[in-house]
Amino acid sequence: MxxxxxxxxxxxxxxxxxxxxxxxxxxxxxxxxxxxxxxxxxxxxxxxxxxxLSAVFDARRLGYRSVLCAINEPNPERLAQLAGRVAAHSGVTHVYERSWPTELDPHSSGGPGAAMLPNLWFVLAASQTKFEAAAQELRDFVAPYAVLFFPARKRFKIDVVFEPEQLANGENFPDDDSxxxxxxxxxxxxxxxxxxxxxxxxxxxxxxxxxxxxxxxxxxxxxxxxxxxxxxxxxxxxxRHRSGGFKATAMCVWSVAAERIIAAGRALAAFPEVEHCYERATLPAFRYNLFAMIHTSSWLQTQRLFERLAGAVGVTDGRMLCSVREFKKSGLTYFAGKSVVQGKR
Structure with missing residues (x-):
């Protein structure tokens, strides 16, 4: 090119x-x-x-709420069945298996080791007034599995620009109560x-x-x-990042002390290779609070990037949750049922 x-x-x-x-x-x-x-x-x-080609809106400013969610299912066959159930929910926009690629040693940097981490990750979105009802509906939908919710506390970066040589750092929105x-x-x-x-x-x-x-x-x-x-x-x-050569995507997570989270988040977000970067709520089953998405052309390169970012920012005790299967990727539909017929390219 x-x-x-x-x-x-x-x-x-x-x-x-x-x-x-x-x-x-x-x-x-x-x-x-x-x-x-x-x-x-x-x-x-x-x-x-x-x-x-389409518009990207700030969901909060349109009266909507979205939350990152996760479930753990170690059995691959049952995981695929569960992913199908989750993807069928009208409020779910993205569904991925995020675990560990066979090409890498699970005991190497960023690996799970012997830990059992949530491996089915997805986003639930709904209008502010209907979100709690949608969340309960989702819980009922996937019972007896427990759904973990990870609301964002601080948003350090949203950047989804894929370029052939690197990701461009073109967008950084501060938290606000607009x-x-x-x-x-x-x-x-x-x-x-x-x-x-x-x-x-x-x-x-x-x-x-x-x-x-x-x-x-x-x-x-x-x-x-x-x-x-x-x-x-x-x-x-x-x-489509896989078409562009970005085949190895990982959600990187670290456990960072409260007094360091803002500095660490801002430092991480400054790297052009980092796409999304958030502070999220922790749970007893998942104690990591700093999240960042990275992409490269191979799992080994992604692991090396993970190590470089962690060393530069000064964060330890991290994990890479690698996107090994995509079950659903769609945008949030605002104001469903309005009369305009959507255009076609």
């Missing part, structure tokens, strides 16, 4: 510019025509190298439309505006306001 394509791939993941001709604007940045940019994006989709955005019916319809697979066309925002019965200028102004307020993070594509 040449320099222009690498640059464009990073820009597409960071987000489209909120202007009338976003692909033309990207083309000017990398020295391409608008049609060349559009064809590049279409080729990414046709080769299944990227997920569809109020939920009160949306009109038309604004909710716009959110519904934006979270679908958006069309790859020159006048994207004009077409979206037509579907919600607003002018293009009004839609762009609204998107700019949402972005400035932190409601809208970006409108972007997501690279």
């Amino acid at each position: 040449d320099a222009a394509k690498k640059q464009l791939l990073g820009l597409l993941q960071r987000g489209l510019p909120l202007v009338a001709r976003p692909f033309a604007e990207l083309g000017r940045t990398v020295g391409w025509t608008e049609e060349q940019v559009l064809q590049f994006v279409r080729d990414l989709f046709s080769s299944d190298a990227a997920r569809p 109020p939920c955005e009160e949306l009109s019916v038309i604004q909710q319809e716009l959110v519904c439309l934006l979270q679908g697979a958006l069309p790859v066309v020159p006048d994207l925002f004009a077409q979206l505006a037509q579907r919600v019965r607003l002018s293009e200028q009004t839609v762009l102004a609204q998107l700019c306001r949402w972005q400035a307020a932190g409601v809208l993070r970006r409108i972007a594509l997501a690279v």
